[in-house]
Structure formats: C-alpha cells, structure tokens
Amino acid sequence: DGGITQSPKYLFRKEGQNVTLSCEQNLNHDAMYWYRQDPGQGLRLIYYSQIVNDFQKGDIAEGYSVSREKKESFPLTVTSAQKNPTAFYLCASLQNSNQPQHFGDGTRLSIL
Amino acid sequence: AQRVTQPEKLLSVFKGAPVELKCNYSYSGSPELFWYVQYSRQRLQLLLRHISRESIKGFTADLNKGETSFHLKKPFAQEEDSAMYYCALRAETFTGANSKLTFGKGITLSVRP
Numbered sequence: 001d002g003g004i005t006q007s008p009k010y011l012f013r014k015e016g017q018n019v020t021l022s023c024e025q026n027l028n029h030d031a032m033y034w035y036r037q038d039p040g041q042g043l044r045l046i047y048y049s050q051i052v053n054d055f056q057k058g059d060i061a062e063g064y065s066v067s068r069e070k071k072e073s074f075p076l077t078v079t080s081a082q083k084n085p086t087a088f089y090l091c092a093s094l095q096n097s098n099q100p101q102h103f104g105d106g107t108r109l110s111i112l
Numbered sequence: 113a114q115r116v117t118q119p120e121k122l123l124s125v126f127k128g129a130p131v132e133l134k135c136n137y138s139y140s141g142s143p144e145l146f147w148y149v150q151y152s153r154q155r156l157q158l159l160l161r162h163i164s165r166e167s168i169k170g171f172t173a174d175l176n177k178g179e180t181s182f183h184l185k186k187p188f189a190q191e192e193d194s195a196m197y198y199c200a201l202r203a204e205t206f207t208g209a210n211s212k213l214t215f216g217k218g219i220t221l222s223v224r225p
Contacts (some may be wrong), residue, residue, distance in 0.1 A: 033131045041217060042118075058212065090156060100146060104157050
C-alpha cells in the first residue's frame with residue numbers, strides 16, 4: 001500500500017554525525033508524525049506536525065529535529081546529541097480526527 | 113496525561129485456542145481506542161478501532177469504560193495471527209495536540225501449529 005514512503009530502509013551513522021530520515025506522503029494528509037520503536041518499549045512519539053510550517057515536540061524530542069516546509073514531506077534529523085539513536089523509526093500521517101493514522105515501512109538506524 | 117498498559121509481552125497459544133490480548137488505559141476523558149498489528153516484515157497497520165464496533169479477521173474488542181479496558185479477543189487463533197499487537201489511545205477532541213496517539217508497549221502473539 002503506497003501513500004507514505006520512508007527512505008532509506010537502513011541507515012548507518014558514525015559517532016558525532018547528524019543523519020536525516022526522509023518521510024514523504026501523497027495522501028494529502030495534513031498531520032504527520034515520527035515515532036521511535038524499540039524492543040519492549042512500544043512506539044514513542046518524537047515530533048508531530050498538524051500543518052505546514054508548524055510542529056510540536058512529542059514525548060522524546062531531545063536529540064532530534066524536524067521541519068515541515070511542504071505538506072507532503074516531514075524529514076527527521078537525528079543529531080549527535082541523541083545518545084542512543086539505534087532504533088526503528090516510523091513515520092505516520094493522518095487526514096483528520098475521524099481517521100486512523102497510516103504508517104510507513106520504517107527506517108532502521110544503526111551506529112557504526 | 114494518557115497512558116496505555118499492555119501487561120504482557122508475549123502470548124503463545126496453539127492453533128484453535130482462544131486469544132485475549134489485554135489493554136488497559138488511563139485517561140480522564142472519553143478516549144478513542146485502537147488496535148494496531150505488525151506482521152513480520154510488514155508495516156504497522158490498523159486492525160480495528162472501538163468506534164467501528166466491527167470484527168476484523170475474527171478479532172473483536174469492546175471498550176469497557178468502567179474497567180478502562182480494551183481487550184482484543186479471538187475465539188480460535190490461526191497461525192497467520194502471529195504478529196506484534198499494539199493498543200493505542202487518542203484523546204477525544206482533535207484540537208492540535210490531542211490528535212496524537214499514545215501506544216502501549218506491545219505484545220507478541222505466537223500461534224503454534
């Protein structure tokens with residue numbers, strides 16, 4: 001099922017390096033979300049955006065940054081300040097409150 | 113603040129056995145509850161939501177406000193039900209911050225032949 005595309009599927013980061021994860025959707029959804037998935041932790045919200053040029057911190061925003069310059073794109077940057085970045089990152093989007101969130105395939109980030 | 117609790121990490125049953133995946137929540141208002149499923153090598157997808165009151169793939173879940181629970185049930189498990197299941201809560205109004213989902217930690221269901 002298309003709609004939300006995350007890239008790359010696998011990403012490796014060196015110590016002290018920033019990396020950016022891509023999330024694109026062609027569903028014309030207003031809201032977009034970034035989650036981090038760790039074994040035994042479930043999904044935890046990093047950042048979310050209700051509309052273009054606006055975003056809010058989620059529960060674990062420290063060490064991450066986002067931008068929302070276009071409706072269809074919501075990239076996530078994992079900065080060097082994030083001390084434990086190894087995880088599976090999921091992007092989601094939502095049209096309105098009556099609909100469920102749709103998820104991408106995810107990006108697995110590992111530290112070299 | 114809202115919270116979702118899935119007390120078990122793993123449930124292993126034989127094919128044909130009944131399944132109940134537990135979910136309890138904490139929220140002061142009227143929440144919307146969801147069950148999401150993640151099959152091996154597939155993306156996270158919605159299984160069902162309480163406002164739809166429907167059965168998907170033989171699964172049902174009833175919102176019990178008195179017990180603040182939304183347990184997922186299936187009378188006869190199939191091998192293809194093996195997956196990771198997440199319970200999630202969304203606050204009652206869509207006013208910016210309230211559209212976000214709060215997830216439980218998830219439970220792995222393993223159905224043996």
